[in-house]
Each structure stands twice: as C-alpha cells, then as structure tokens.
Amino acid sequence: MKIFDLHADIGMHVLSQKNKNETNILKRYHIDKLSKGGIFGVGMACFFEGHETKETAIQMVESLRDEINQNLDTLNWYKGGELDSTRINAMMTVEGMCFINDYPEEMIEWLYEQGVRIGSLSWNDENALSTGVRGNPLRGLTELGKRTISRMNELGMIVDISHTNEKSFWDILEVSSKPVIATHSNARLLSNVDRNLTDQQIKALIQNKGLIGLVAAKKFVSSDEVKQNSKELAKHAKHIKNLGGIDNLAIGFDYMDFLEGDFGRFSMASDLQDASESQNFINALIEEGFDQLEIEKIAYLNVQRFLEDHLK
Numbered sequence: 001m002k003i004f005d006l007h008a009d010i011g012m013h014v015l016s017q018k019n020k021n022e023t024n025i026l027k028r029y030h031i032d033k034l035s036k037g038g039i040f041g042v043g044m045a046c047f048f049e050g051h052e053t054k055e056t057a058i059q060m061v062e063s064l065r066d067e068i069n070q071n072l073d074t075l076n077w078y079k080g081g082e083l084d085s086t087r088i089n090a091m092m093t094v095e096g097m098c099f100i101n102d103y104p105e106e107m108i109e110w111l112y113e114q115g116v117r118i119g120s121l122s123w124n125d126e127n128a129l130s131t132g133v134r135g136n137p138l139r140g141l142t143e144l145g146k147r148t149i150s151r152m153n154e155l156g157m158i159v160d161i162s163h164t165n166e167k168s169f170w171d172i173l174e175v176s177s178k179p180v181i182a183t184h185s186n187a188r189l190l191s192n193v194d195r196n197l198t199d200q201q202i203k204a205l206i207q208n209k210g211l212i213g214l215v216a217a218k219k220f221v222s223s224d225e226v227k228q229n230s231k232e233l234a235k236h237a238k239h240i241k242n243l244g245g246i247d248n249l250a251i252g253f254d255y256m257d258f259l260e261g262d263f264g265r266f267s268m269a270s271d272l273q274d275a276s277e278s279q280n281f282i283n284a285l286i287e288e289g290f291d292q293l294e295i296e297k298i299a300y301l302n303v304q305r306f307l308e309d310h311l312k
C-alpha cells in the first residue's frame with residue numbers, strides 16, 4: 001500500500017553529506033529505500049537543534065531544494081495542490097526555527113518561496129518563538145511566535161506541533177486559524193515520553209481537524225524493549241482511533257538510519273529500521289484489526305485530504 005511519511009530528517013542529512021563534498025545524495029541514499037517501502041510522499045525535514053545560525057538554515061534549505069530539483073524524474077516537488085501518483089511527492093519541511101530572532105515574517109516568506117510547506121517553531125529547545133519539550137514548562141509561545149504563526153497561516157504553511165511543550169501546544173491551538181499537524185508523535189498513555197501526546201492533546205487535535213503522524217522511533221513506541229516494533233505502534237493507532245481519531249491518523253516514521261551521532265540506526269523500532277521496511281507497519285495494522293479503508297486513511301488518505309485542502 002502507498003504511504004505518505006510526514007517526517008524524515010533528509011534535509012539535515014543532505015547538508016551534512018554535501019559538507020563532505022558529496023553530490024547526488026538523494027539518489028545515493030534515499031530514493032531506492034523510499035520506493036522499496038512504497039513511500040509515495042515524504043516530508044523532507046531541514047532539522048535544527050537550537051544552535052544553528054540563519055546562514056546554516058539557508059544553506060540547508062537551498063541544498064535540499066537543489067537536490068530535489070536534480071531528481072525530478074523520480075520526485076515530484078510537492079508544494080500544494082494534487083499529489084502526483086507516478087513519482088514520490090517530496091515536500092520540504094522545517095523542524096525548529098531557532099534561526100529566527102527578529103522579523104519572523106521575512107524568514108517565513110523566504111522559506112515559503114523555497115518550497116517549505118510544514119514548519120515547527122521549536123525543536124526540544126526553547127527559542128525566540130516558542131518552547132520545546134525540554135524548555136521551561138511555564139513558558140509557551142512568544143509574541144514573535146504568534147506573528148510567525150499568523151504569517152504561516154496567511155501563506156499556507158502548516159504548523160507542526162510535534163516538539164512543543166504542553167504550554168506552547170495549547171497556545172498554538174488558540175492562535176492558529178488553521179488546523180495543525182503533529183508530524184511525528186505517538187500516544188503518551190502507551191509510551192510515557194514527553195514527546196508523545198496526552199489523551200487530552202489527542203482529543204484537541206481531533207477537534208482541531210489536525211493530523212497525528214505515528215512515529216517509529218523506538219522509545220516513542222514503547223519503554224519496554226521487547227515491544228519496540230510495528231505491532232506495538234499499531235496499538236498507538238488503535239488507541240487514537242478509539243478516541244475518535246480515525247480521520248486524524250497519519251504516519252511520520254522519522255527514520256534515522258542515515259544519521260550519525262546520537263541518532264542513527266539504533267533509534268528505530270526493530271522491524272521499522274529504514275524506509276524500505278515501511279510495509280511492515282501496514283501488515284501490523286491488518287493484524288491489529290483495522291479494515292482496508294481505515295488503513296488507507298492512516299497510510300495516505302488523511303494526509304492527502306489535509307494537504308490538498310490546506311495547500312492550494
């Protein structure tokens with residue numbers, strides 16, 4: 001079955017390989033795995049941990065843009081409207097906007113012009129716009145952050161709340177005039193980590209007509225090592241469905257097999273190690289008792305509807 005994966009840190013990978021003088025990075029590392037896994041759309045994230053400058057942000061976004069542009073035989077550079085059914089839809093996203101310290105409108109407009117269509121204001125850190133899960137729990141969205149969201153809403157850039165702390169989460173839901181996405185977060189009731197969503201947050205996202213992308217990073221699937229697999233991830237889907245979210249479920253695997261350092265291959269669920277293994281999750285959904293239409297909704301239909309509605 002075809003799958004839309006809302007989140008992979010491919011932008012970060014592209015820049016780090018480019019800095020080692022490598023070229024053709026999407027072709028060399030990514031496109032075959034995506035095809036093999038039946039991925040027909042992917043959010044390619046430019047990921048910023050909190051210390052990066054505007055210069056680095058510009059380099060990363062431009063490098064990813066150029067790489068997508070070089071592969072238009074296999075990739076459709078998706079910026080809105082209908083998704084392509086013959087090529088992999090590549091959408092540029094930004095994770096963390098620590099590089100914005102003033103005049104957010106200018107930078108948001110520049111990102112939009114480059115093709116970025118989903119953005120989160122912070123990663124786990126706290127910055128001039130918003131507060132991530134490792135920041136001060138009493139600090140939420142700032143005035144600059146409110147301006148950022150308002151410009152994103154006007155342009156048609158979707159707000160991603162996956163790394164925000166709870167205060168920022170509620171602030172963003174109040175401020176945003178458009179539905180939001182958690183591109184890669186699971187249910188906290190099944191795995192108690194701060195990046196997963198409480199039932200109250202899940203219900204709020206359902207009411208918001210937003211999306212929740214299920215993530216295959218092992219700690220977000222389960223704290224129990226034997227349960228860090230696609231079967232347990234399907235239980236997160238079941239839990240969110242039981243809260244009324246069958247039309248809000250999506251996928252944001254967050255594969256990290258290509259990253260070095262603290263992240264990397266050992267971060268993933270046992271049978272979802274890289275994009276080529278994505279169909280294991282579809283099989284797990286079947287085993288968990290989801291019917292065909294429900295699985296299509298989770299795999300791509302909900303995302304397709306959301307993107308085609310909100311990115312015209």
Ligand SMILES: [Zn+2]
Nearest residue numbers: 095163184254
């Ligand atoms: Zn992330």
